[in-house]
Amino acid sequence: MLSTVIEVASNIFFLIGILFVFVGMVGLLRLPDVYNRLHATTKIATLGAFGVMIAITVKTGFSTMGLKAIMVGIFLILTAPVAAHIIARAAHRSGTKLWTGSVADEYAEDCAAKKDELNCDPDKKL
Amino acid sequence: MKQYIAYALILGLVWSFVSGDISVLNFVIGSILGLLIVRSLEKLYRPDKDMTFRSITEHLPKLVVYFAVLLIEITKASVQMARIILSPRMDIRPGIVAVPIRATKDASITAIANTISLTPGTLTVDVSDDLTKLYVHAIDVSEPEALRHSIRDKLEKYVLEAFE
Numbered sequence: 001m002l003s004t005v006i007e008v009a010s011n012i013f014f015l016i017g018i019l020f021v022f023v024g025m026v027g028l029l030r031l032p033d034v035y036n037r038l039h040a041t042t043k044i045a046t047l048g049a050f051g052v053m054i055a056i057t058v059k060t061g062f063s064t065m066g067l068k069a070i071m072v073g074i075f076l077i078l079t080a081p082v083a084a085h086i087i088a089r090a091a092h093r094s095g096t097k098l099w100t101g102s103v104a105d106e107y108a109e110d111c112a113a114k115k116d117e118l119n120c121d122p123d124k125k126l
Numbered sequence: 127m128k129q130y131i132a133y134a135l136i137l138g139l140v141w142s143f144v145s146g147d148i149s150v151l152n153f154v155i156g157s158i159l160g161l162l163i164v165r166s167l168e169k170l171y172r173p174d175k176d177m178t179f180r181s182i183t184e185h186l187p188k189l190v191v192y193f194a195v196l197l198i199e200i201t202k203a204s205v206q207m208a209r210i211i212l213s214p215r216m217d218i219r220p221g222i223v224a225v226p227i228r229a230t231k232d233a234s235i236t237a238i239a240n241t242i243s244l245t246p247g248t249l250t251v252d253v254s255d256d257l258t259k260l261y262v263h264a265i266d267v268s269e270p271e272a273l274r275h276s277i278r279d280k281l282e283k284y285v286l287e288a289f290e
Contacts, residue, residue, distance in 0.1 A: 020204055020208070023207075023208045023211055023212065024207075026211055026212070027207065027208075027210075027211035030211055030216065031211070031216070031218075032216075032218075033220075035220065035222075035249065035251075035263045036218065036220055036265060038249055038263075039207060039247070039249055039263075039265055040207060040211060042243055042244065042249065043200065043203040043204050043207050043243075043244060043246075044204045044207050044208060044211075046200065046244065047200055047201065047203075047204040048204075050200075062148070063146070064146030064147065065146065067142075067143050067144075067146045067147075067148065068143070068144065068146050070143060071140070071143045071144050077196075077200075077244070078240070080243075080244070081239070081240040081241075081242075081243030081244055081250070082240065084243050084249055084250075085239060085240075085243060085249075085250050085251065085252075088249060088250075088251045088252075088263060089251055089252050092222075092251060092252070098220070098221070098222070099220060101218070101219065101220070102219075102220045102221045102222075103219050103220070103221045103267055103268070104221030104222060104223055104267050104270065105221060105222045106222055106223050106224040106261065107222045107224070107251055107252060107261040108222075110224060110254070110259075110261075
């Protein structure tokens with residue numbers, strides 16, 4: 001009885017995780033520019049991968065695999081936003097324009113106010 | 127000395143989880159290795175001198191609250207993003223806004239930046255040189271003031287309580 005419950009719960013977590021990863025990938029294709037696409041990959045893909053890790057832990061309990069899955073989940077939550085931040089920053093500094101429908105870019109304004117040519121004027125870089 | 131032991135015990139716990147075997151012997155091995163690593167790499171990482179067992183135990187309940195809030199926010203963020211992605215007419219008004227922050231310690235600024243990236247509709251792009259502003263890319267900036275307000279009152283409060 002208990003093993004059935006564990007099996008079902010683990011499969012539900014697994015399905016939710018896979019579903020979120022799938023939606024994240026659809027977002028990667030549909031959203032307009034690099035910054036909006038990062039929204040999809042950081043948040044949704046993180047939750048999706050986290051769901052898969054929970055499914056593994058529920059299924060195998062506190063075994064070698066289950067404990068490692070917990071650690072992988074924690075490391076994902078810690079590293080995904082850092083990767084997103086550094087990709088967005090690199091994209092902005094190398095001159096990737098925001099999507100034409102964007103309504104504000106205070107980063108570029110502050111950059112220009114500082115006359116920080118290397119970092120915010122892509123034509124003059126390096 | 128105390129903060130070395132505190133760091134070493136945390137590293138020992140991580141070691142036990144990563145090697146997939148929670149036992150006293152494995153924890154002790156991990157802690158000894160952790161102590162060696164913390165001691166030898168001290169110059170690279172500048173360990174927090176104020177960190178003691180008491181400050182850890184005092185902050186622990188608030189850290190738990192912070193992680194609970196973080197998990198709820200990640201779930202909300204994912205559902206909201208999924209709704210935006212799957213709607214046939216994608217009605218988004220993205221942009222980058224500057225958000226002033228109150229945190230002063232490196233650890234809490236890092237925590238706020240990462241929390242913002244994981245919460246609904248916002249993504250940290252950069253920190254200003256004087257560490258007073260975060261540049262946040264938001265998927266809906268029809269009301270920039272409301273966005274600043276929500277980051278200040280909802281998220282920063284928990285982070286400040288947990289890390290300062």
